[in-house]
Amino acid sequence: MLSLLDTIKVPGLPDVEFYRDHKKENTFHVIRSIPVVARDQDNKPTLKYNLFARNADIAYASSPNKDLVEAQLGQLVVTVDLSLSKEEHKIAVNYLRKIINKKEHPFVRRYYKRYKRKMPNRKIEPVLTYPSTWKSGTAKLEILEGLGDTFKKSSSAEVKPSLTASNSASFYATFGAEGAEIILDALSKGYKTKKGKDEKTPLQAIVRYELKGYGFVPNLEVKVTGSSSQIYDFLQTQENTYKKEVEQGKRTRTRKIAGITVSKKSWLYDKRVNINKNDINSLVEKMIDSKIIRVDITDYGDVGSNSAEKKEVEDQLRQMLMDLIFGTIIKSFFETSFIEDGNGENEEGDGENNTPNNGVQPNPDMGLSARDKWVKNQNHYYYFKNDVDKSKISNINFHFKKNGVVEFLKNPNGSLAVQLTESERKAAVQYIDVSSPEVQIMQVQIKVNADFEADNIHSVIVNLSYKEKDHKSGIIRQNAKSFLFQTGDEVFTFRVSMARNAKGELLDFYKAEAKISYKGTADAPPPIVLENISDRVLNISYDKLGFITTQVSAGEIDWDSIKEVVVDLEYLAEPNKPDTKKQIRLNKDSLSDNWKCFMYGHKDKEYRYKVKYFYHDGTESETAYKTDTREALSIDDILVGRAKASFDVIMDTNTVKTAKVEVLYKDQLNGISEEFSKWFSGTETWDWSMRLREGATNTFTYRYFVQFTDGLVKTSEWKEAVSDENIDPIDLKRYQQMLTIDAGMVDWTQWQVVYVNVAYEDAENQYIKQETIRLTQQDFIKSFEIHSFTPKSNSFNYNLKFAGNGKVVDISDQTIQGGILILENPKAEIPVEDA
DSSP states (O other): OEEEEEEEEETTEEEEEEEEESSOTTEEEEEESSOEEOBOTTSOBOEEEEEEEOOHHHHHHHOSOTTOOOOEEEEEEEEEEOOOOHHHHHHHHHHHHHHHTOTTSHHHHHHHHHTTOOOOSSOOOOEEEOOOOEEEEEEEEEESTTSOTTTEEEEOOSBOOOOSTTOOEEEEEEEOHHHHHHHHHHHHTOOBOTTSOBOSOSOOEEEEEEEEEEEEEOSOEEEEEEOHHHHHHHHHHHHHHHOEEEEEEEEEEEEEETTEEEEEEEEEEEEEEOEEHHHHHHHHHHHHHTTSEEEEEEEOTTTTOSHHHHHHHHHHHHHHHHHHHHHHHHHHHEEEEEEEESSSGGGGTOSSOOSOTTSOOOOTTSOOOHHHHHHHTEEEEEEEOSSOOGGGSOOEEEEEOTTEEEEEEEOOEEESGGGSOHHHHHHTEEEEEOOSTTOOEEEEEEEEEOOTTTTTEEEEEEEEEEEEEOTTTOOEEEEEEEEEESSSOOEEEEEEEOOBOTTSOBOOOEEEEEEEEETTOSOOOOOEEEEEEOOSEEEEETTTTTEEEEEEEEOSOOTTTEEEEEEEEEETTSTTSTTSEEEEEEOSSOOEEEEEEEOTTOOOOOEEEEEEEEETTSOEEEOOOEEEOOSEEEEOOOSSSEEEEEEEEEEOTTTEEEEEEEEEEEETTTTEEEEEEEEESSSEEEEEEEEOOTTOOOEEEEEEEEEETTSOEEEOOOEEEETTOOOOOEEEOOEEEEEEEEOTTSOTTTOSEEEEEEEEEETTTTEEEEEEEEEOSSSOEEEEEEEESSSSOOEEEEEEEEEETTEEEEEEEEEEESSEEEOOOOOTTSOOEEO
């Protein structure tokens, strides 16, 4: 597991961090801050852009909107990752080899003192790997956002990266006529400034990762806290200090069909930015110095035994904490305005400063390829968010326990196009002529998201096949191909001409089969078959291969008291297979392990586990079996000194806008009162925990707040609970119900109009809805809709007013148990009021 405090930078690779392993002194975990376009087995970028064009007359004739003729469409398919290139790998290994074999180097000296180990007398050869302890993560592609359907038609939403190896993620985007032309120009030409120079950001395609993983912090305890309200207020006072004007101008785009101008659009672009990454780091330092963000360091062990070493530890720890704080406030209070190439016009003498913007550039003699130099020189600029609801931003609260596993956040993000050389950008474009409507190409990008080395995988074979008969021509369009994956870094492409059905619709689904084989054994799970899929980016993950994957990590465990933790896992749906049971042992030196289990055709992913604790004093304790389906388990100790609970919030986003769970902990004896909260925008589980003092109570109270889509706000009563109590799920939902009012049986020769005053009241939930409904002979059926808090039938109150032929009849309040209200003529004995 990576050691969070033992990180080092390599000259020439400013966007890459190297974390030393907490146990294996020769191993370094690589995390880069800027995603890169993945490379296939031939080292070609896995970015493809298809421009679909057809005859202008056909496009005009088939377009339902004659003012919008889309003679061309675009499709972008790309796989990105956080990998090192061969050149980068060589540079890093050469540099680290020099450093880690220098016993007096501060990085080396601190590492061995921190872990209380003796320096080896042998020469150490560094080994680079990628973190294997990611808990969760998402990746998102942002391109031509908010410009309308003629620019971008659709794109992949948030996707889950592989969370193994180089953390690859695949995306697609489709473009309308204007967007297709913009992307084509950006890839094939690039844009020019008024001075005729290449613009710094030819294509604003930004990829954002949000990753949460586990790391180890030795021999110290740190607590970082900060109020979201105070942070937001401070940032607001600093906004004008950092505001910059980069570039403004006007662009015009003309579209022609058959030489005739069909549209001309102009727009202003404004590259006004507020702040860059270095500025934000300065703000973080100010907030720490002014105690807006509070950092409490309670234990250094014996690393900082003298003042010089102590200052080194403080500086290193401060930098690590600033990176964590930076990632948190960026997501909450800023948004990216644009990302530019640092080798811009300033380096050629234009502008006020000839110094490269990011301050650290690769040494041209270090062997970096042109592609790698593109990646290194990105400058990130951000807007201040002005519409932040600071009450809905979680407070900063990091707690690093001495000798403990802690969660950390990483947010790699960067622009895609600047990573490609000019020749690579042009080669990514493929022109497809679909003048004949019977022809359409399907192109599928295939990748395997698996850690071949860690999981002892020999190979994965993926077979794709397509076979469909074209209705019009009778031709059978087919293709079948087999792809062999042996490292997990390969990216392949499957292509086929598609057929159409009787309606002229493309038959765009295919069949995939995947088979995994392991090293040193002939035993292998049966192949997995995926029928009728239409994904343009096919990621063969453990999930698609039919596996349960669970990462088990040590959480808050007091290793001074506990010698070893044993976790027994079992897959319930198939309990008698050799791989459906596993025992994982955790200790101070081995803090995580993985369990992968084939599901043998079952759909249920539920497994059970129990934990056994072995103490240094020779005693043991064991928990009961628990069931779970999560892909990441964090195992805590069961010693007195912790309160924890899991809150399952089940949210119907059609009726619920947002929700918040609040936890209040009070320990009167020790004079402690702490509040915790979490906002929810969808169904999610919150695993809450806090450290307790010796002899403290493990009782707490909680409540929830919910805002519904109709504006109604509800706050529950405080409930008391104890640590590890099974708290009932918080089910947030409203039920759409209606009362149908039918006046079809009214004698409309006597009455001209009927008014129905209908009301629904739920006093307990403070929900009231009233409406006056007007019924006539022409419009005699209407509905009264409510969103109730129960699916049961509800009672409605109503009164009536009949009017017509010079008279009015009022019928006093009535109650009906919902469904339908059938109106008839009023009875004769009801008093009639002259109109």
